[in-house]
Amino acid sequence: xxxxxxxxxxxxxTATLPRMITVIEPPALRLQDLLNNILKLVRYRDLxxxxxxxRIKVRYKQSVLGVSWALVQPVALMLIYTLIFSFIARxxxxxxxxxxxxxxxxxxxxxxxxxVTNATNGLVSHAQLITKVYFPREILxxxxxxxxxxxxxxxxxxxxxxxxxxxxxxxxxxLYVIPIVVLMVMFTTAVSLFFSATQVRFRDIGVAMxxxxxxxxxxTPVVYPLSAxxxxxxxxxxxxxxVGFIEGFRQVMLSRQPxxxxxxxxxxxxxxxxxxxxxxxxxxxxxxxxxxx
Amino acid sequence: MIDLxxxxxxxxxxxxxxxxxxxxxxxxxxxxxxxxxxxxxxxLRDVDFEVERGEAVGxxxxxGAGKSTILKLLSNITTPTSGxxxxxxxxxxxxxxxxxxxxxxxxxxxxxxxxSILGMGxxxxxxxxxxxxxxxxLKQFIDVPVKRYSSGMYVRLGFSIAAHLxxxxxxxxxxxxxxxxxxxxxxxxxxxxxxxxxxxxxFVSHDLGAVERLCDRVILLRQGEIHSIGTARQIISEYQQxxxxxxxxxxxxxxxxxxxxxxxxxxxxQNAEGVKTISGATGYPLVIRLGYTAxxxxxxxxxxxxxxxxxNELRCHVTxxxxxxxxxxxxxxxxxxxxxxxxxxxxxxxxxxxxIITRGAPTGSAIDWKxxxxxxxxxxxxxxxxxxxxxxxxxxxxxxxxxxxxxxxRERTVLQ
Numbered sequence: 001x002x003x004x005x006x007x008x009x010x011x012x013x014t015a016t017l018p019r020m021i022t023v024i025e026p027p028a029l030r031l032q033d034l035l036n037n038i039l040k041l042v043r044y045r046d047l048x049x050x051x052x053x054x055r056i057k058v059r060y061k062q063s064v065l066g067v068s069w070a071l072v073q074p075v076a077l078m079l080i081y082t083l084i085f086s087f088i089a090r091x092x093x094x095x096x097x098x099x100x101x102x103x104x105x106x107x108x109x110x111x112x113x114x115x116v117t118n119a120t121n122g123l124v125s126h127a128q129l130i131t132k133v134y135f136p137r138e139i140l141x142x143x144x145x146x147x148x149x150x151x152x153x154x155x156x157x158x159x160x161x162x163x164x165x166x167x168x169x170x171x172x173x174x175l176y177v178i179p180i181v182v183l184m185v186m187f188t189t190a191v192s193l194f195f196s197a198t199q200v201r202f203r204d205i206g207v208a209m210x211x212x213x214x215x216x217x218x219x220t221p222v223v224y225p226l227s228a229x230x231x232x233x234x235x236x237x238x239x240x241x242x243v244g245f246i247e248g249f250r251q252v253m254l255s256r257q258p259x260x261x262x263x264x265x266x267x268x269x270x271x272x273x274x275x276x277x278x279x280x281x282x283x284x285x286x287x288x289x290x291x292x293x
Numbered sequence: 294m295i296d297l298x299x300x301x302x303x304x305x306x307x308x309x310x311x312x313x314x315x316x317x318x319x320x321x322x323x324x325x326x327x328x329x330x331x332x333x334x335x336x337l338r339d340v341d342f343e344v345e346r347g348e349a350v351g352x353x354x355x356x357g358a359g360k361s362t363i364l365k366l367l368s369n370i371t372t373p374t375s376g377x378x379x380x381x382x383x384x385x386x387x388x389x390x391x392x393x394x395x396x397x398x399x400x401x402x403x404x405x406x407x408x409s410i411l412g413m414g415x416x417x418x419x420x421x422x423x424x425x426x427x428x429x430x431l432k433q434f435i436d437v438p439v440k441r442y443s444s445g446m447y448v449r450l451g452f453s454i455a456a457h458l459x460x461x462x463x464x465x466x467x468x469x470x471x472x473x474x475x476x477x478x479x480x481x482x483x484x485x486x487x488x489x490x491x492x493x494x495x496f497v498s499h500d501l502g503a504v505e506r507l508c509d510r511v512i513l514l515r516q517g518e519i520h521s522i523g524t525a526r527q528i529i530s531e532y533q534q535x536x537x538x539x540x541x542x543x544x545x546x547x548x549x550x551x552x553x554x555x556x557x558x559x560x561x562x563q564n565a566e567g568v569k570t571i572s573g574a575t576g577y578p579l580v581i582r583l584g585y586t587a588x589x590x591x592x593x594x595x596x597x598x599x600x601x602x603x604x605n606e607l608r609c610h611v612t613x614x615x616x617x618x619x620x621x622x623x624x625x626x627x628x629x630x631x632x633x634x635x636x637x638x639x640x641x642x643x644x645x646x647x648x649i650i651t652r653g654a655p656t657g658s659a660i661d662w663k664x665x666x667x668x669x670x671x672x673x674x675x676x677x678x679x680x681x682x683x684x685x686x687x688x689x690x691x692x693x694x695x696x697x698x699x700x701x702x703r704e705r706t707v708l709q
Contacts, residue, residue: 019381019461020382020383021381021382022379023377023378023379023380024372024379024380025373025376025378026372026374044412046413047409047410047412049409049415050405050409051406051409054395054402054406057397057398057402058395061397061398129410133368133386133410133411134368134370135412287372288372289371290365291371
């Protein structure tokens with residue numbers, strides 16, 4: 001009986017609260033459902049928070065360097081790329097020191113690639129949970145995006161250090177970085193949702209991921225400047241939203257200019273369309289994910 | 294007030310049979326398999342029922358009848374193929390969700406993690422944390438990573454979180470086999486407490502005894518359809534009669550050689566008064582009568598009876614083989630009675646099989662063997678927790694009698 005009292009003590013009367021009516025139906029394409037799903041995410045915000053923190057904690061638990069791993073990766077890549085593309089290949093960077101040039105692009109790129117890599121496995125690696133408990137499944141890939149964003153913020157500290165070291169002047173134009181980052185997070189979320197849902201049926205996606213991201217990086221001006229891309233392929237080249245984000249990032253931070261509006265508009269539009277499409281597709285897969293996974 | 298409503302719910306599963314690809318392009322083969330080899334399996338077909346507020350409804354049926362599909366649909370893990378389910382209020386399943394734990398995180402961190410997966414807010418968890426830890430009996434280990442936990446601790450913590458969900462509608466699976474006896478007691482206490490506070494309960498189980506104790510109404514599922522709905526007692530006995538049918542078709546490995554020089558002709562059960570019955574009760578007497586016909590005189594035989602649970606596990610076996618008395622059969626008919634002063638089997642439905650063997654004969658040969666040819670229902674009687682009922686007597690030794698008892702014991706020791 002001691003047990004009962006132990007539980008009762010913390011229980012509040014819930015009878016007065018209005019009851020929520022849940023309707024479970026076959027999946028259908030309705031705008032109302034889409035809005036409800038987004039509202040549901042708001043209700044589950046605590047889970048998004050807890051799981052994101054969990055991702056960060058787990059990644060760095062029992063490692064000696066801990067959170068500084070978030071710095072080691074971009075800094076190491078920056079050094080390697082500087083060695084290869086500046087000392088050996090001698091890529092022209094329009095007067096910007098190569099280390100700074102590379103890091104400015106690596107920062108957003110690593111956010112994107114870390115988020116997408118981890119999120120792709122997000123559903124499959126939680127199969128046990130998915131077959132036991134309900135929660136909006138998009139939370140799983142979303143939390144990987146959140147965790148990658150945390151790394152992005154940590155790694156930004158090095159960027160600030162580099163800017164001070166190379167005496168980059170501060171300007172109001174740098175505030176353009178905020179809409180760029182927002183759009184980039186949208187795009188990353190869209191890609192993460194799409195791949196994680198597809199991975200449920202086709203595990204090939206996960207296997208192909210490292211190769212795909214490698215190719216994607218070379219199709220994005222990370223190690224070379226956008227000006228080096230031949231003009232005749234630019235029409236197709238610019239459709240990659242990461243081009244707009246990374247070039248925008250560089251322009252805003254290094255040239256202290258507003259980003260190229262056309263480039264960013266294309267990237268933003270592609271991101272938005274893809275996000276809506278991916279979310280609908282994800283919800284479609286989610287309906288029966290427990291049967292397939 | 295209706296808390297739960299299933300309207301014409303059907304659920305189809307696509308079963309793809311992985312075919313041996315005979316050469317050719319593996320990718321094309323995969324696509325072919327995908328297109329042509331889908332078999333439809335209807336786990337539920339047009340299921341329609343309602344559950345009133347405060348009602349406890351049991352769902353029973355054989356394996357594959359659709360019980361777990363209903364459970365999955367209710368907890369929104371999967372969606373129906375057609376039809377609609379309406380749930381009025383917060384529904385949660387009392388399940389062990391240790392699988393949501395992360396080994397590197399401490400018990401406390403895992404409570405937050407698992408709790409929020411189950412739909413609790415962070416504030417709510419903080420409020421209940423102390424009680425959760427107390428219920429799980431893990432006070433001094435709560436800041437230890439759960440990878441250092443024993444499996445028992447792991448399960449207790451997982452279950453304790455689920456027990457603190459405080460839902461409007463409670464979904465119960467066969468969960469009571471969690472932890473040790475004392476912890477099981479707590480869980481049962483928690484469930485009856487929820488029932489007392491008029492929570493709506495849906496209980497999916499094989500354990501007919503538990504269903505009868507807990508549920509007001511029972512739904513019997515058969516091959517994905519509702520076979521019948523009614524009071525617990527009524528439906529359970531109906532289920533039991535249904536159980537007889539598939540028994541005969543079960544093919545299991547029996548003795549390869551049957552000499553059939555004698556045959557078992559029938560089996561029936563009697564209660565203590567010698568009245569024929571189809572059910573016994575845990576802890577109460579039961580007589581099992583086996584009728585046989587011997588086609589010739591056979592010397593030194595043994596009779597054996599097997600009790601199988603619904604999941605086809607041998608639960609109990611009685612035999613004359615180990616007895617000192619020798620049985621020689623004369624040509625003609627006869628009856629053997631097994632008297633059981635108190636039935637040890639727990640409540641449930643058992644399939645009963647019997648065999649006649651020659652004593653000391655190698656396994657694989659028998660005189661006759663009737664596999665699971667009759668069904669026995671065991672009702673809750675002196676039912677206890679645990680795997681079986683143990684017949685026991687007791688004696689109280691208070692402070693006054695203590696001396697006497699001790700004296701007695703000393704005397705006995707001396708005598709020995």
